[in-house]
Amino acid sequence: MMSERCQGCGALLQHDRPREAGYTPKAGSALCQRCFRLTHYDDLQFSMREGIDPDRILAQIHAMDALILWVVDLFDFEASLLEGMNRHLFGKDVIVVGTKRDLLPETVGSEKLAKFVYGRLKELGIQVKGLVVTGKNIPGGPEEVLRAIEWAKGKDVVVMGMANAGKSTLLNALMDKPQLTSSRYPGTTLDFNPLDIHGVTVYDTPGLTPRNSMLLHLEEEDLKTVLPAKAVKPVGFQLRGDQSFAVGGLCRIDLLSCEHVSAVFYCSNLLELHRGRADKADELWQRHYGELLRPIPDGMPYAEWTSTVLTPLGVKEDVVIPGVGWMSLSGTCGQIRVTHPQTLEIKHRKAMI
Template identity: 85%
Template structure:
């Protein structure tokens, strides 16, 4: 059996520098890519688009194993792929919500759990339990360890979106962290088994849906849009036609607010620019890529599409997968989001 990198699961090889699994050192337990990521945060090459999510889900479907489905609570909608209920049908599934620490402390765990169960029910996904965890969240790792025993002698497979925190979570459950974790999608490259409390647990490559903004940013811009600590909500009072530029990533127009309020939940390193709708075109034409940045690596702004949303009639969230969301309340006639073609804007009842 071929030796595998204990950090990412790739088969170790010595012949192809720049390819997955390469190490110049015979007997090494880490590939060169994992070594550079771990010690220098140096991404030698990106694999964020090199892993087929359908292949990963199909393989999980064939495994007789308990599924720990890791979802990023800050980027929940990106985890809820179309057809996920089909892939998980007949499986014992426990949801592990990570990055609780990024959400405001004012959000109670009970309210958060009701919201998550509601979203799962809407997608006809049935699970056996829910664990909420994050950095410095009391009891989270212990609850995950307890959840492993739902396997009743079976293996456990840990799945989820890229950047959901799968490898970080598993490293917290073992005495000596060995899995490579980073902010870059595509860090884990293959099914990577480790043993925890006598249970074989498979770390798996992150699923990378095309509708997440994270797949359409330069690697260097990820540190701007991925929050590393609890976000501070940024609120605005609205009247009339108001426009927001979320960096250079998307434009959100609120039409005929009378009045309304908007609260943004996104990385506090990502700049928000507010103005009038009748001045917004000029702002984007003059300042796209300069004042308005970072920008996507996809088609230029003049080729973006517009998504028209009708108010839900209650407090609601407008979600930009990979970035965060804007919570809206009050009275307004319409929401218009201008964004790259590949991104699917989500509208939901408010999480907070």
């Protein structure tokens, strides 16, 4: 076993176990074979998206005397909020870095977005020192993050966040020469990885595994369909009566007793939406699950799904499918019934947009 770490993912380099983290066949290599294949061929040799204990990572971060840059995916915001996060962050200097702003429609104003983020954090009892919003081709983001790092005033900086939130991509943008492995696959960074950025020691950390995300239950090849690569185009419907929507084969949403209701979906535009009458939805799902209705969660037959009944909030609201996106609802609706895999918790909130 060698003592060097892979500069791409932070794993200890080793020669003996090809199917484990840190393996490299070449002595003196800066990258493990997994990072090399990901970087050059987008080839995920093996997945680590469920191999990292988030409680261990958070406990290690909590023990450090450091400024915390908490990276949250603005598009998949609810999945960034692990239960008990306020306990792990209590008493810490925390700056939130909201990534993937480019996936949201340009019509979303920065002030409204900031109000939404601060409002959700307040509801969870989490206090932060500031918010930086960034994303592809979003001006000023990296410069603001650098200023936040300088604000550490001699402390180390720890960059934490959920798997696939964009931590490594963000850090690569701050370095003169990008060196971290970044990919669309959750679980790319495997250990604490110290970097020197403008004279400050900055630790990239393994992505926290979301306990409540559809991404945990998808085949790797289906991530291309579900994870948007560019700004989503909202898809809207005007509804009356009892209506049902299939979000691919991932989730069913029934809207009952609609009166002049507007439903707008914010999810990958490669993911097909199917609208129909609620009284015909059972037949549709039983006949076409896995065929017309796809992709589907792996190993979760539709017959074993559960339903969550939501009482409308009386204001413009979102029904969130963690890992997939959300439906924004306005107008008068008697009941919202969501049918979904048992391991998934549907989120209900005041509208982001």
